[in-house]
Amino acid sequence: MRIVVANVNTTEAVTEAIRQQAVKVASDTTEIVAVTPDFGAGSVEGNFESYLAAVAVMDRVSRLEEPFDAVVLAGFGEHGKEGLAELFDVPVVDITEAAAHTACLIGRRYAVVTSLRRTLGQIHDRLQLIGLTGRCAALRAAEIPVLELEADEDRAATRIVEEARLAVEDDGADVILLGCAGMAGLAERVEAEVGVPVVDGVAAAVSLAEALVNQNLTTSKRAYPTPQPKPLKGWPLG
């Protein structure tokens, strides 16, 4: 099967890191197509940028020429899943929901450790729409900007481990979600140090996309009806 993994920011290096993470977890017979939006922010760290990303991802994916079997929206806490689910019949998996559902299968209460505190509100919103805030023990931020996560991976890991420990010890979490697509490579390290399972959203989303395709499940069009054919001024934007 072919899974499109869409980065939400315009930074090609992040797209490549996400692609590698996706490939690592995917089955041998799964082809990963990683795409970068044509417009928007180099790192998405707020709702304004996230809405822009939602449109940029819809724009980019809808212009793909080859067919695909599933779409992964690879931005943690970002907008856009409902729009993609309307545009396509294939399953669309958002890494936020993928990580949260996965965590619920292996633990009781999860915590999210993300990049910047300024994004906690929108992460909370996504979890609320998913309906899994009741199993969320805490939302924590390492206070490291997205693009610095890879610049100094050691510092990033140290800060994430600190917050993850507090989430486990003080907040009662028993699973940690890495709340940023750019943290893709750090799961094992954090897990080794904190001692509870750590879920990476990109890996979770690719695995769940495969699971859905293997079950021949598609997006419910009753839930996400295909847009009616109508002229759209200025669309596509890219």
Next chain:
Amino acid sequence: MRIVVANVNTTEAVTEAIRQQAVKVASDTTEIVAVTPDFGAGSVEGNFESYLAAVAVMDRVSRLEEPFDAVVLAGFGEHGKEGLAELFDVPVVDITEAAAHTACLIGRRYAVVTSLRRTLGQIHDRLQLIGLTGRCAALRAAEIPVLELEADEDRAATRIVEEARLAVEDDGADVILLGCAGMAGLAERVEAEVGVPVVDGVAAAVSLAEALVNQNLTTSKRAYPTPQPKPLKGWPLG
């Protein structure tokens, strides 16, 4: 004070109807500036179109040259409030939240009567983020497309009254929200026939925006932090 009222679709006639509704409820000293997005759908009836509208409205309002005291997002159940709230310091009032909060002041349980069933999911999402689903008795659709609401106002009123009655009799609602900016002129008529208060989102949002400005209240930047200065590829889009 000056309030910007942003239509979410590209249809100027709808913008004009919204403007008239806003002017009707506003104080004499309030100036209404109604704007139409430069791109997007002629009527917003789904998440894909709504995300596009969110960005188009942010694009349009951020290019306004004159200062303003508040922004009203005049699309019922549409995306975008959080982005606008980040971009500006002045209060941003979404007509969905305005109508829901207003209904809670005068009744116990409200119902929404909107245009098309296909938009119920996203209206539900907005109400869930607002935190007022617990007081929502029902979401109902008249199954009339947005642009036909004004084409045949009698038929629209008849259908809305039918659904509103069911919401009151069967679902236990005691206040009705008109779930579409294009229904602006119908509130009195529905109220007269159904016998419970009917809240129009545009009127509610303009009134609440005035209330916030009168209290010198602004958007909490702790909740909606101003975007960090960073280059945005392709922005503004319009």
Next chain:
Amino acid sequence: MRIVVANVNTTEAVTEAIRQQAVKVASDTTEIVAVTPDFGAGSVEGNFESYLAAVAVMDRVSRLEEPFDAVVLAGFGEHGKEGLAELFDVPVVDITEAAAHTACLIGRRYAVVTSLRRTLGQIHDRLQLIGLTGRCAALRAAEIPVLELEADEDRAATRIVEEARLAVEDDGADVILLGCAGMAGLAERVEAEVGVPVVDGVAAAVSLAEALVNQNLTTSKRAYPTPQPKPLKGWPLG
């Protein structure tokens, strides 16, 4: 329009302070009629006193001879709104609900800072009935009795600022509600020191009452039916 603002305690000085706060935020064309109950406690700091106040306010307002367009119940966390809403057709706005709904328009999560810890339970009850506990980050008390708030305003402000800061830093609040009608004059000062918007209940309620009247909205009699005509032993009590 004419808005009746009802103090819940029998202390005329508090009524006057509330009146001034109401006048300050009201439009030029709004007349504020402040009333004091004829019986009850000099300060309402518990459910027993609050139930007494609820009846005293209903008693007082129902004996008013001039017509009015709205009623503001100016006691934070106090009982009575549902009774007033049954007695009158005009909108009745409780300052607790007014403050909570207003906070939700400009932020994500609010905290209440009130006078005494002993009143937190009843404040929680009111917020639960309103349906907005899900957006409440914390209920905190400055531990200053109501009537001492004005006696030593500096100490009051200092203590309120301390608790407000903890609500923001530790509890994640991004808007503060002053949880006592007697704190009316302190909003600006607390806002300046804590750096998030501060909502005063009296100002919020007067503004929302104006907003409702401007929209021609009245209490839903389906939600709050007018009492049936029947003899009431001993009523009115005042």
Next chain:
Amino acid sequence: MRIVVANVNTTEAVTEAIRQQAVKVASDTTEIVAVTPDFGAGSVEGNFESYLAAVAVMDRVSRLEEPFDAVVLAGFGEHGKEGLAELFDVPVVDITEAAAHTACLIGRRYAVVTSLRRTLGQIHDRLQLIGLTGRCAALRAAEIPVLELEADEDRAATRIVEEARLAVEDDGADVILLGCAGMAGLAERVEAEVGVPVVDGVAAAVSLAEALVNQNLTTSKRAYPTPQPKPLKGWPLG
């Protein structure tokens, strides 16, 4: 032990019916003292009357001269429990909460069948404060005024059975609560016809009051602090 059972309306015949119901379920060693408020409505069918009753009951019970071990507030869906709990150290049991907690012990989801639809809102409020709306399948009204329940007991029973059946068949209830102190004698009859357990609030409250006294449990003063000594204008009212 001595249990005070307080009727909420001023009709002595209802007090006597409640007393008989209380005596029927109480242990041999329990003395029932039934009291009638000195002011208020002959039947309580709304919030205005209910607030008045709350104060009248507090007034009446606080003037009792003999000591007592528990208080039962015998009005379904009525205000006042929190005030009584502040005034006295002994347990105070409201028949609404007694019935709801009792139902949860023997079934999964309960329904309330009360007198008039106009009281459903306040019953809902009480259940929400108790925290058991999640186990409430339905609130239904027989549409028979309180004082007619005893005038024509057959008609009352017939109507209550009809609504109880709908609650079981359509709403999924498996226990029925009789939502009015005046329905005290009808439980067995309804149970025989509908086939699920029927809980009478007065019986439930007396039994739970006995249970609390037997466990030496008293009201938590941390939850319901004793009113501070302060002059109360016009109190007691009776």
Next chain:
Amino acid sequence: MRIVVANVNTTEAVTEAIRQQAVKVASDTTEIVAVTPDFGAGSVEGNFESYLAAVAVMDRVSRLEEPFDAVVLAGFGEHGKEGLAELFDVPVVDITEAAAHTACLIGRRYAVVTSLRRTLGQIHDRLQLIGLTGRCAALRAAEIPVLELEADEDRAATRIVEEARLAVEDDGADVILLGCAGMAGLAERVEAEVGVPVVDGVAAAVSLAEALVNQNLTTSKRAYPTPQPKPLKGWPLG
């Protein structure tokens, strides 16, 4: 009446302690029959052991030859209530639900102090099924194994008091539940030191069972239908 009180572990000394606690609170006319399961763990401290206990208790109680009027499941946070409720027509009261419902009658928010942290998850699950997590302030563990509670009662009391104090001071609890049948004798001591009511589950369950029997209430068979007659391989197991 005769009440069967079923210990969940195989330790006879615990059964005897539970029996004494039950006898202490029961009416003179109530006979307590305490039973010990024939298989399972000497102390139940986890879900695996708890499921085993659920079956062992059903096995043991269903082999009783004398009739009984109610069953008390005397394991805090343990599985099994729903199975017992299906097997018998008489009321079945689980000490977890008994303690939680009792606490809600006398306070606003309760906390549980149990033996080991490893059992907090299953206690949370039971409270969630009961529907009273909304009134739970905290779940805390003294970190003392069940069988050591009686070995060194002083140390147990000290640790429980410490956690109970934190629950009251830091978490806002106003009633404490002793979250382990083996803590039966410590309620008075903890109450004296912490200053809020302390509920013992066994006492609460026996009292509520008496209350239900006194009201002639039985298990709702609509909620817990009697098992259909069918061959069961290997049953009974004991």
Next chain:
Amino acid sequence: MRIVVANVNTTEAVTEAIRQQAVKVASDTTEIVAVTPDFGAGSVEGNFESYLAAVAVMDRVSRLEEPFDAVVLAGFGEHGKEGLAELFDVPVVDITEAAAHTACLIGRRYAVVTSLRRTLGQIHDRLQLIGLTGRCAALRAAEIPVLELEADEDRAATRIVEEARLAVEDDGADVILLGCAGMAGLAERVEAEVGVPVVDGVAAAVSLAEALVNQNLTTSKRAYPTPQPKPLKGWPLG
């Protein structure tokens, strides 16, 4: 990888049907080991039988000699997941949670169509523990006993389709869960007739188990701690 799929009833034919369903969806490199409990009911249709099944499955799986990578608990709405999760380090996936989480990825609101109404309560309990009742539109029963599902597959399909249609049309569901392991083969047929995605629990659980193993995720031992070594009277039972 090797996945153990545990039937909850003692009927070998059901085990074989479940095994075939599991094999159908599993990857080529996944080995399915289907097991049948040694004691219990031929069909599990209630809590008593379900608790027995929980223990029988734990008993059976813990006596397996070959290693395995995941366990699937193949009973819809049945007890036991938490016990299995304590006993083993590998992921344990219950088909109820698997189906519910899967449904949430492809739709907004799911409905369950199960065998008998008498099992709806326990299905509701499981969904509540999972935390996904907020996204559940309805629980419906075809009123066909488990063992008759395969005896007359046409009748079963007809009845399931009828209930599924009502769930979509009346209750607002947009995804259907087949609420019984014995319905394994009917998903495609129901989907074709009802027009929304239909999730089979066994297929979902096997796919999710594969997804977890592919991500190297194991059960959080912080959430489900390994039982402490202690003598267990009579264990194993089989």
